[in-house]
Amino acid sequence: MSPLLRAKLRAVLFGALGIGLFLGAWEAVGVYRLVGSSWPPLSTTLAFAFDPDRATLFRRAMATTFSMAAGGYVIGAAAGIAAGALGVLVRALRPGLDRLVTTIHAIPSVALAPVFIVLLDRDSTGMAIAAMIVGYAMYVATTSGLAVASAAHRDVFAAFGASPLARLWRLELPAALPALAGGLRLAIPGALIGAIIGEWFGASRGLGLLMVSAMHNFQIPLLWSAVLITSAASLVLFGVASLIERRIAERFRA
Amino acid sequence: MRALGTVVSRYWGMALILLAWQGWVTVFQLNAIVLPQPLDVLADILSNPGIYLANAGQTAWMALVGLATGMAVGTLLAMLAWSSPLLGGMLTPLGVLFSSIPVVALIPVLARLFGYDGGTVVAIVAIISFLPAFVFTASGLRALPAGSDDVFRAFGAGGWVRFTRLVVPAAVPNWMIALRLAAPTAILAALLAEFLIGTSGLGYLFRAAGETFNTERAFGTSVVATVVSILLFSGTLAAEAWVRRRWG
Numbered sequence: 001m002s003p004l005l006r007a008k009l010r011a012v013l014f015g016a017l018g019i020g021l022f023l024g025a026w027e028a029v030g031v032y033r034l035v036g037s038s039w040p041p042l043s044t045t046l047a048f049a050f051d052p053d054r055a056t057l058f059r060r061a062m063a064t065t066f067s068m069a070a071g072g073y074v075i076g077a078a079a080g081i082a083a084g085a086l087g088v089l090v091r092a093l094r095p096g097l098d099r100l101v102t103t104i105h106a107i108p109s110v111a112l113a114p115v116f117i118v119l120l121d122r123d124s125t126g127m128a129i130a131a132m133i134v135g136y137a138m139y140v141a142t143t144s145g146l147a148v149a150s151a152a153h154r155d156v157f158a159a160f161g162a163s164p165l166a167r168l169w170r171l172e173l174p175a176a177l178p179a180l181a182g183g184l185r186l187a188i189p190g191a192l193i194g195a196i197i198g199e200w201f202g203a204s205r206g207l208g209l210l211m212v213s214a215m216h217n218f219q220i221p222l223l224w225s226a227v228l229i230t231s232a233a234s235l236v237l238f239g240v241a242s243l244i245e246r247r248i249a250e251r252f253r254a
Numbered sequence: 255m256r257a258l259g260t261v262v263s264r265y266w267g268m269a270l271i272l273l274a275w276q277g278w279v280t281v282f283q284l285n286a287i288v289l290p291q292p293l294d295v296l297a298d299i300l301s302n303p304g305i306y307l308a309n310a311g312q313t314a315w316m317a318l319v320g321l322a323t324g325m326a327v328g329t330l331l332a333m334l335a336w337s338s339p340l341l342g343g344m345l346t347p348l349g350v351l352f353s354s355i356p357v358v359a360l361i362p363v364l365a366r367l368f369g370y371d372g373g374t375v376v377a378i379v380a381i382i383s384f385l386p387a388f389v390f391t392a393s394g395l396r397a398l399p400a401g402s403d404d405v406f407r408a409f410g411a412g413g414w415v416r417f418t419r420l421v422v423p424a425a426v427p428n429w430m431i432a433l434r435l436a437a438p439t440a441i442l443a444a445l446l447a448e449f450l451i452g453t454s455g456l457g458y459l460f461r462a463a464g465e466t467f468n469t470e471r472a473f474g475t476s477v478v479a480t481v482v483s484i485l486l487f488s489g490t491l492a493a494e495a496w497v498r499r500r501w502g
Contacts, residue, residue, distance in 0.1 A: 014343025022348055038366040096266040106484040108442045110449060110460065111476035114469065118289045192356040200450065202464075208359075212450065215362040227363050231355035238354035 040221050049225035057210075058229060064206040065126070066233065069195035072130025076191070077184060080135035084142025088172070089164060098143075105136040109194065113201040126198020126208070133190035141183025145176030174252055181248040185241035189234050196230065290470045295477060298470040305459070306478050313444050313455040314482050320379025321440040325433060327380070328387025335388075336395040336421065337413075349389045357382050358446060365451045375447040375455070382443040383436040390435070394428025395421050427501055430494040437490045441483045456482070 023042060028034070030041030040048075049058065083101065087094040109129045116125040149172045157167045199208030207226045214223035272292055278284070279291050290298075299306055335342040361378055368374040398420060406416045448457025456479045463471035 010339075011343055011346075014340060015347035018344025018346070018348050019351070021344065035367060038363075096262075099265060100271075103484065106438060106487045107476075107480045108438070108445050108483050110442065110445045110457065111479040111483075114460075114464070114472040114476055118469075189354060189356045193358045196356060196359050197446065200446070211359065211362040215366050215450070218366075220366065223362055223366060227359050230359045234355045235351065 038220055040224055045221055045224040045228055048221040049228060054225075058225070061205060061207045061210050061226070062229065062233070064203075065192070065195050065199065065208060065230070068124070068126040068198065068206070069130050069191040072127040072194050073134050073187065073191040075127070076131035076134030077138045077187065079131065080138025080183075081142045081180070083135070084139045084146065085168070087139075087143055088146045089168065101136060101139050104132065109133065109197050110201075113198070116198070117201065122202045123204060124198075125201055126195040126203060126206070128194075129198045130191040130194025133194045134187040137187040137190060138180070138183050141179050141186075142176065145179025145183075146172045148172075148179060149175040177252045178245070178249045181241075181245040185238060185245050188237045188241060192230060192234050290473055294470050295473045298474045299477065302474075306474065309454060309456045309459050309475075310478050310482050313441070313448060313457065313479070314486070316375045316448075316455065317379055317440040317444040317486070320376045320444065321383045321433075321436060323376070323380040324383030324385075324440070325387045325436065328384040328432070329391045329429065332388050332391035332395060335392055337417075342392070345388075346392070349385070349392065352385050353389050357385060358443065361443065361446055361450060365447065370451045375444055375452060378447045379440050379443045383440045386432045386436045386439070387429075390428045390432035391425055394425030397428065398424050423501070426497060430490075430497045434487075434490040434494050437486050438483055441479070441486055445479060 027042045030039050030044065033039075048054070083097060087097045109132065112129060112132065113125055116128040120128055146168075153171055153175075154167065157171055162170070195206070196208035196211070199206040200212055203209055207230050210226040211223060214220070214226060275289075275292055279289055331345070335345045360381070364378045364381060365374055368377050402420055402424075403416065406420050411419070444455070445457040445460070448455035449461050450457075452458040452461075456475050459475045460472060463469070463475060
């Protein structure tokens with residue numbers, strides 16, 4: 001067996017052991033009530049989440065939260081990429097854009113909630129917060145990605161008299177694709193965070209609302225199920241995005 | 255004139271937002287319960303400095319203590335993971351797992367686990383800042399300059415010497431990135447925890463202002479929370495730049 005293969009095999013083995021121990025500990029802490037009744041065993045939480053009686057409840061909550069997150073994700077990604085491209089194309093705007101975007105990013109999303117509740121309504125606040133979080137990630141990914149193309153390649157385009165727009169479309173954008181794909185992957189948990197925080201500020205339905213009401217009312221399995229469903233969705237989407245990113249990186253590597 | 259140019263080029267975006275805010279209120283003739291004017295919000299902050307300062311101080315303190323605890327535990331665990339291939343191999347996928355879920359969603363679970371008291375906010379911030387600390391320090395400890403480890407081994411340096419003289423210094427830039435990423439999250443986590451279960455702090459002030467329809471207070475809290483967050487964030491940025499200059 002080659003050393004590389006052995007190292008890979010060992011990583012998989014140790015990793016599986018780590019995840020197995022984590023899940024086992026989760027179950028054991030719950031079964032033996034090591035930290036009290038607020039920690040249900042993993043099996044109880046899973047049984048609760050997959051109970052057919054609650055399928056409608058969870059399906060409705062998921063539809064609300066995931067559509068808010070998805071809407072915010074699309075709006076944020078489009079705005080972030082557009083703003084990043086604008087900053088690269090029109091140099092004079094760049095310092096102000098950078099400052100504006102970092103300031104907005106430094107505003108805790110909780111602090112934006114009152115603004116969005118006034119400008120939009122309680123139920124779409126989550127989408128707006130998700131869009132802000134995703135927009136920041138994509139602005140950073142776009143500005144750094146568009147700077148990836150090498151100076152030599154830029155010189156070739158300049159020497160053949162290409163317009164800045166042609167250069168953006170045929171050189172800088174393809175070179176930026178791996179960075180953009182990475183940004184899109186990293187933004188996924190952010191979109192869900194935005195949707196959930198929005199719901200905490202008084203939405204009328206969704207997984208975030210389930211979490212908070214279950215927390216206040218001691219509905220422990222419901223609380224854990226809502227968090228588990230949200231995390232599992234994020235994990236699956238993150239995994240899919242990682243696969244797409246790997247394909248793009250192989251195809252467009254500089 | 256040039257100074258004015260710099261100010262305009264850096265702050266045009268923020269000035270635009272303030273203008274849009276004032277314009278919105280004026281054009282739509284909104285009353286103060288719906289959307290207060292920028293000046294009224296400022297007036298509320300200036301006429302109640304005690305309330306804002308005490309709560310901002312509380313939130314900042316919770317966030318700082320939690321951040322420091324989370325960074326310390328995360329760094330320690332990353333070092334343990336570095337020293338043992340088994341532990342490292344077991345913890346790495348868990349680190350990836352937890353950095354790909356929306357950790358903020360864990361706050362209600364943690365609140366229920368730790369109970370609704372003051373220490374819970376710190377514990378929540380610590381657990382949420384722990385994750386980037388662990389992930390980035392662990393990858394920093396493995397990202398040694400090419401060939402440097404061979405040099406140390408060739409000169410017969412033992413494990414401890416390699417750790418203190420090579421591995422730890424090499425991980426410092428990554429550690430600073432972890433700090434910069436964790437700082438805004440720490441403030442956000444503190445605010446959210448206070449909002450959900452707190453009895454004081456800026457997050458609680460939000461909830462109280464919302465319940466009494468005191469929109470000037472709510473917006474004032476937004477402004478003060480933003481200032482606290484930007485101060486902490488700029489602090490970590492400056493620290494990171496300083497470290498990068500020193501480490502080269």
